[in-house]
Amino acid sequence: MNDCDELWRWWTAELSPETCSQVALSRLLRSVRSSEERENCARVMCCPIAEQDPELLRRLLRAKDRMDAASHEAWPVQRLAQVSNVSEAHFARSFKEAFGVPPHRYLLTRRIERATALLRETDLAITEIAFQTGWASLGTFGRIFRDITGESPRSMRIRARTAESDPGRVPHCVLSAAHRPDLTIAVLEKRRRARRGKKSA
Amino acid sequence: MSDGVEMMGLYVRDQDEALKFYVEKLGFRVHTDVRNGDYRWLTVQHPQQPSFQLGLFVPGPPVIDEATAQSVRAIVAKGAMPPLVMTVTDCRATCEVLKKKGVELTQEPVERYGSVDAGFRDPSGNGWKLIQARKAQ
Numbered sequence: 001m002n003d004c005d006e007l008w009r010w011w012t013a014e015l016s017p018e019t020c021s022q023v024a025l026s027r028l029l030r031s032v033r034s035s036e037e038r039e040n041c042a043r044v045m046c047c048p049i050a051e052q053d054p055e056l057l058r059r060l061l062r063a064k065d066r067m068d069a070a071s072h073e074a075w076p077v078q079r080l081a082q083v084s085n086v087s088e089a090h091f092a093r094s095f096k097e098a099f100g101v102p103p104h105r106y107l108l109t110r111r112i113e114r115a116t117a118l119l120r121e122t123d124l125a126i127t128e129i130a131f132q133t134g135w136a137s138l139g140t141f142g143r144i145f146r147d148i149t150g151e152s153p154r155s156m157r158i159r160a161r162t163a164e165s166d167p168g169r170v171p172h173c174v175l176s177a178a179h180r181p182d183l184t185i186a187v188l189e190k191r192r193r194a195r196r197g198k199k200s201a
Numbered sequence: 202m203s204d205g206v207e208m209m210g211l212y213v214r215d216q217d218e219a220l221k222f223y224v225e226k227l228g229f230r231v232h233t234d235v236r237n238g239d240y241r242w243l244t245v246q247h248p249q250q251p252s253f254q255l256g257l258f259v260p261g262p263p264v265i266d267e268a269t270a271q272s273v274r275a276i277v278a279k280g281a282m283p284p285l286v287m288t289v290t291d292c293r294a295t296c297e298v299l300k301k302k303g304v305e306l307t308q309e310p311v312e313r314y315g316s317v318d319a320g321f322r323d324p325s326g327n328g329w330k331l332i333q334a335r336k337a338q
Contacts, residue, residue, distance in 0.1 A: 051271060054214060057278035058326050064280070065307040065322065098279055 052098055059084040060098050063091070064106065071110035072134035077103065105183050112148050113180040115141070119153055120160040126153050147187045147194075208244060210256030211285075212277050213325040216243050219257040222323050226302045229255070240264075247287075278326045285329045292317035292333035 063083040067075050080103055081091035095103045115133045118124055124132070130141035130153075145153050185193075213219035220243060223229040229245040232254045236242075240263075244254040258264075260273035276282065289295045293310045296319050300306065307328065308320035315335035322328050 052275060054271075054274040054278040057275055058214075058324075061278060061280045061322075061326055062305075069306075069308055 052094065056084075056086070056094060057098055059086070060091075060095055063095070063103070064099060067103070067107050068110060071107060071114055072132060074134070075103065075107055101183060105186065108144065108148065108187065109181050109183045111135070112145060113176060115145060115153065116149070116156065116160075116179065116181075117176055119157040126157075129153070144187055147191050148181050148183060205252065207252070208254040208256050210258050211323075211325075211327050212260050212273055212282070213257050213323065213327070214259065214274060214277065215324075216241055216257055216259055218324050219243075220245070223255070223257065226299065226304050280322065280326045280328055282327055285327060287329055287331050289331050289333050292319055292331050295319075295331055 063080040066083050067080070077088050077092055080095070081088045084091055084094075086094065092103060095106075099106060101109070111133045115129050118129045118132065119126070122129075126142075127138050130138045133141070135141035135144075142153060145156075149156060151159070211219075220231070220234075223245045224231065228248060230248055232244045232246045234241070234243050241259075242256075243258070244256045246254050260270040261267065262270070265273070296306060296310050299321060304321050306319055306321050308318070310317050310319040310331075317333040319331045320328060321331070
C-alpha cells in the first residue's frame with residue numbers, strides 16, 4: 001500500500017483541517033518514508049505546512065556548498081541531484097523551496113560575486129575573469145553581468161577601485177558573501193523589465 | 202579569573218552525532234555531559250581554550266515548542282546559522298588532517314592578503330571557517 005494513499009484516506013476520513021493541528025500534521029508527514037513522497041502528500045492535501053525534512057535540507061545544502069566551492073564548473077541539475085541524492089525533478093523543486101532561488105540562478109549569483117571580487121582585487125583581464133568564473137564566452141559574461149548588476153564589468157572595476165575602503169577585520173569569505181547580488185527574479189525577466197522601462201521612459 | 206563569555210550554544214540535529222564529530226574529527230574535549238530526563242546538557246571545549254565551552258544542543262520541548270524546533274532544525278540544515286570561526290596556525294595542515302578524518306571541506310584553503318582560510322560544516326549544517334592569520338610583519 002502506498003503511504004500517500006493511506007495518508008490521504010486518513011486525512012479525509014478521520015480529520016477535518018480544524019481538528020488537525022499543524023504540529024500533528026507535520027509529525028504525521030514526517031513519518032512518511034521518503035521525502036519525495038512526503039512532498040507529494042503535502043501537495044495533494046494542499047497542506048499549508050509542507051515543511052521540508054531537515055535531512056533533505058542538509059543534503060540540498062551539500063549541493064549548494066559544492067556550487068559555492070566550484071562555481072566556475074558546470075552544474076547541470078543531474079550533477080546536483082546526485083550530490084543531494086534525490087531525483088532530478090525533485091531536486092530543482094526542493095532547492096528552490098529551500099533556498100528561494102532555482103539552482104542555476106543561485107550559481108549565477110555566485111559567479112557574479114566571484115567575478116566582482118576579481119574585478120575589484122586583481123588586474124586580470126576581463127576576458128580572463130570571464131573564463132575563470134565559468135563563462136564560455138565574453139559576450140555572455142558581459143551581458144549577464146550587466147543584467148544582474150546594472151553595469152558593465154569595466155565600469156564596475158573602475159567604480160570599485162575609486163570607492164575602495166579598508167575591509168578591516170571582517171573575514172574575507174563573509175565580506176564577499178555580503179556583496180553577493182540578490183537575484184530574486186530571473187535574468188531574462190530582469191532584462192525584459194529593463195527594456196519595458198526604457199520604452200516607457 | 203576575569204569576566205567574559207564562557208559558553209555559546211549551537212543547535213545540532215543529534216547530540217551523539219555532534220559529539221562524535223566535535224571530539225573525534227575536530228579534537229574537542231567533552232566539558233559537561235549531563236542528562237535530566239530527556240534533556241541533555243552537552244558542552245565541548247577546544248583543547249587549547251579551557252575558558253570557553255561550545256554547547257551542542259538539540260532544539261525541542263520543553264525549552265522550545267515542537268513547531269519552533271522544527272523550524273530551527275530546518276534553519277540549521279539549510280546552513281542559515283551565522284558562521285563560526287576557528288583560528289589555526291596552519292590552515293593547510295589542519296585541512297589535511299580533517300580530510301583524512303573524513304571531513305568534507307566546503308572550501309579548500311585559499312590565501313588572501315597573506316591569511317589562509319578554508320571552510321567545512323558539521324553534520325547538522327553549522328558552517329565553520331578555519332582562518333590562519335596573516336603573519337605579523
